[in-house]
Amino acid sequence: MRASTKYATAVQICIFLKHMPDQVLSSTTIAKSVNTNPVVIRRLIQELRNHGIIASSSGTKGGFYLAKEASAINLWDIYLATRDEEFFKRPKVNPECVVSSNLKALVYDVFGEAEEAMKSKLQQTTIADLNTHLENILGQSEAKTAIKQGR
Amino acid sequence: MRASTKYATAVQICIFLKHMPDQVLSSTTIAKSVNTNPVVIRRLIQELRNHGIIASSSGTKGGFYLAKEASAINLWDIYLATRDEEFFKRPKVNPECVVSSNLKALVYDVFGEAEEAMKSKLQQTTIADLNTHLENILGQSEAKTAIKQGR
DNA sequence: ATAACGGTAACATTAAAAGTTACAATTAAA
């Protein structure tokens, strides 16, 4: 799963968990929604667990659930949990080239500012917001049937 | 070259070209600076050429140069030229899942805003700015010897 | 006890990126 796909998938999972409240969802159920393998889901969720976004229970009827209120989880939180490389990743530095060896210093400030700008926007949208938006799209009648679970 | 590395490399090349004015630089020279292969450089520069950022001349003593003033090339221009996937890339949509099938619509606005916020910051820094910054770091004495060219 | 689950390691497969070789077309310069 490429970095950008991983992020979108993580957002999808969080909305899914909020959308099916008072249930834990198994990796198999989530995997169906994402069209992938349960182990891939479990691996991805580890990163969200490490950031206190998703929690799990073991054993029969175990599964995953949001570790805190959906209104306390925003898109920046999930971004931080799932990004695995710097936005501006330098190629191998060539110490004989003054451009190469100084590149990071040259762009450090502007990329810090750009990331801050993005952060302040992403922090404004929570999983609760997105779920509300989803329910508006669906209408209340069908709001609680995200996917056929088969369990 | 992953997307983020490609971007950093493209920025490096543009600064390099500005830093060595009144010369065209060969793909071999640039490749040394980046520690890679000349063909890789030529391929990357194609994307910058398509966006009117870099131009080239053929034949002996041919090579690459900035297609316009360094003060008219900013970091957002280069970002647009080198990004090859959406920031928020969805996994394969599962039409049976209402979260999956509505995900793009749910996040469309906020990601548009986040990208706009980033854009407005990146547009504020040009290649001319970065080169000035570099020359300040180096001091004028050694400002014109970015790399041993060997040609 | 049993069966359904998460956690995780080991391995296999696939896809993408990077590197390489080759060569036609162009052009400066000997």
Place this chain on the structure above:
DNA sequence: TTTAATTGTAACTTTTAATGTTACCGTTAT
């Protein structure tokens, strides 16, 4: 006018990262 240095690009190989799969241990509800 020949030669050599260059870009542009295609074809191919190699390497690396992502993804998928299998397996098994520990946990827990039934």
